[in-house]
Amino acid sequence: MKIKPFKLERYYTLHEHTAKYSLCNSDCEAMTIADLLSLEKGAKEAFDNTWLGYTHTQGSPELRNDISTIYSKIKPDYLTVCTGAQEPIFLFSHAVLDSEDEVIVQTPCYQSLQSVPESIGCKVLNWNVHYEGNTPCFDIGALKKLISNKTKVIYLNAPHNPTGFLFTKDEQKAIIELARINNIIIFCDEVYRELEHKSSFAIPAFADAYENGVSVGVMSKAYGLPGLRIGWLAARNQEIIEKIAILKEYTTICNAGPSEFLAGVALRNRHTILDKNLKIIQNNLPLYDAFFAKYADLFSWYKPNAGPIAFVKMHFDTDDMIFAEQALKEKGILILPGGIYDFNGYFRIGFGRRKIPEALEQFEAFVLENLVAK
Ligand SMILES: Cc1ncc(COP(=O)(O)O)c(C=O)c1O
Known part of the structure; x- marks a missing residue:
């Protein structure tokens, strides 16, 4: 590669x-770690007794249960726990894309969203920001023009790094409608989700809002725990989850048990x-x-x-x-x-x-x- x-x-x-x-x-x-453990009664003792054996490839059932509480339609089986958010971006792209596929990427972007599909040989089209005064905008009409019968995935990042832009619920619906009629997967990097400055700005996770949506979440950003290196991918499409598990056996196999435990404490006290x-x-x-x-x-x-x-x-x-x-x-x-x-x-x-x-x-x-x- x-x-x-x-x-x-x-x-x-x-x-x-x-x-x-x-x-x-x-x-x-x-x-x-001490401050995190102090958020839950009995957590310190349980952490001291964490077993240092191999963990579940898909992530521990307990942690997947805690993660699923962030979503409305995502059950524990629809989740794969990974190392940070970087690993699910890499695994998803390799699991789903072939070199003949086209993808659309919201740009500018966190580079792996663009460079991983490029490295697979895909044609990558950019859905570029434009500024109206100081305000970043992404024009849905422009997105529509980028779609072809070869488009396999639209890569989004909401809230967006680096512009700070977040779609409205109406914009999200319009993007999903476009993807649905063209049978396109939406992969949304949602590492900054749950950090809306007012709750009224929040939009649903794409994995909840769209049957062919994939959401990536992580402990690193909104929860401020990047040292745990715990992230996840949520998808209702079980074929994607299965393909990712097969690839993950070539990258990290499973996650660090102590990190999975601590991520669970953090999510229950999120x-x-x-x-x-x-x-x-x-x-x-x-x-x-x-x-x-x-x-x-x-x-x-x-x-x-x-x-x-x-x-x-x-x-x-x-x-x-x-x-x-x-x-x-x-x-x-x-x-x-x-x-x-x-x-x-x-x-x-x-x-x-x-x-x-x-x-x-x-x-x-x-x-x-x-x-x-x-
Ligand atoms: C949009 C976005 N996605 C993914 C990542 C990677 O996250 P992690 O360090 O948890 O793997 C980052 C980190 O800056 C990011 O900004």
């Missing part, structure tokens, strides 16, 4: 653990965790509001309805990759340049972490020195 280097993950591998301040993380604030993370987001958003109002001639942003990330437009003539490199070099601040998504003139910010106020202060100092003083 020949696959392009994953630009975003390369960037994080190089800088995530050395940058002094991070302004662009897509995960919410993490917690310790509303406590989500409330904590939404509070952090609600504390950070006004700081960005004030910042972008103050520097409106330099930057503009779309304040999302969901998730912990947004995409910021730069209104000055500097390459985003160079701008990010300079912020890192001069002040140790990590921002994620649009070039990483092949979408120049923007950078990604995050607001799910507790240290955002400190990082934003440093970023302001950097802006004052480099953009305002000049």
